[in-house]
Amino acid sequence: xxxxxxxxxxxxxxxxxxxxxxxxxxxxxxxxxxxxxxxxxxxxxxxxxxxxxxxxxxxxxxxxxxxxxxxxxxxxxxxxxxxxxxxxxxxxxxxxxxxxxxxxxxxxxxxxxxxxx
Amino acid sequence: xxxxxxxxxxxxxxxxxxxxxxxxxxxxxxxxxxxxxxxxxxxxxxxxxxxxxxxxxxxxxxxxxxxxxxxxxxxxxxxxxxxxxxxxxxxxxxxxxxxxxxxxxxxxxxx
Numbered sequence: 411x412x413x414x415x416x417x418x419x420x421x422x423x424x425x426x427x428x429x430x431x432x433x434x435x436x437x438x439x440x441x442x443x444x445x446x447x448x449x450x451x452x453x454x455x456x457x458x459x460x461x462x463x464x465x466x467x468x469x470x471x472x473x474x475x476x477x478x479x480x481x482x483x484x485x486x487x488x489x490x491x492x493x494x495x496x497x498x499x500x501x502x503x504x505x506x507x508x509x510x511x512x513x514x515x516x517x518x519x520x521x522x523x524x525x526x527x
Numbered sequence: 528x529x530x531x532x533x534x535x536x537x538x539x540x541x542x543x544x545x546x547x548x549x550x551x552x553x554x555x556x557x558x559x560x561x562x563x564x565x566x567x568x569x570x571x572x573x574x575x576x577x578x579x580x581x582x583x584x585x586x587x588x589x590x591x592x593x594x595x596x597x598x599x600x601x602x603x604x605x606x607x608x609x610x611x612x613x614x615x616x617x618x619x620x621x622x623x624x625x626x627x628x629x630x631x632x633x634x635x636x637x638x
Contacts, residue, residue, distance in 0.1 A: 447629075453631070453632075454616060454629055454630060454631035454632045455565070455573065455616050455618075455629040455632070456629065457618075457626070457627040457628065457629060468626055470625075470626070470627075471624050471625060504572060504573070510561070510578075511561065511620050511626065511627055512561045512562065512563045512578065512618045512619060512620050512627060513563055513575065513578045513579075514563070514565070514573070514575060514618070515574075515575040515584065517572040517573055517574075518572065519571075519572055520572050
């Protein structure tokens with residue numbers, strides 16, 4: 411079965427770039443939508459965006475201009491890049507496969523990213 | 528503030544039924560039958576429980592059901608069990624530039 415695993419730094423300084431990678435195993439990124447979703451401590455889930463395997467993307471308007479999602483089919487991975495981070499970007503970041511834009515399954519285990527100097 | 532409104536908490540006793548509401552607008556919940564529900568235990572990733580308003584993925588108990596009326600979607604859990612204690616979040620397609628919105632989550636306590 412398909413499994414997803416996030417990786418990347420757990421601590422990022424304010425104004426710097428948050429970069430995370432999601433490695434897909436047991437399946438290929440050459441189909442489906444691939445998404446990033448985050449959850450600030452004690453708060454609800456927030457959709458960040460998705461990339462389709464063809465390369466088309468769509469992002470949460472509240473993050474537009476700061477977020478980029480890319481896919482590397484040779485490594486079976488997709489990545490998140492969020493620039494100019496602030497403390498408000500502190501959250502558990504999840505990657506997930508989306509069969510359709512509201513069907514997220516499976517999810518990665520999540521990785522906590524803290525923005526602090 | 529989340530785009531979809533859910534009660535902060537609900538509770539019920541084992542064997543009872545509970546319903547969690549998810550209120551949006553006619554731009555999201557009210558316009559599309561694309562509502563999903565996720566269960567999340569502490570420290571764990573969310574798990575898909577319901578999609579397309581009322582469909583259950585393979586492996587999800589038939590104690591879980593979904594419905595929608597107007598701008599409000601609902602998740603009903605019947606025959607409450609201790610392991611149902613978790614946070615539940617709704618998600619809806621919103622179209623336009625917003626695309627996808629989540630609710631703030633509801634903590635279910637099994638008394």
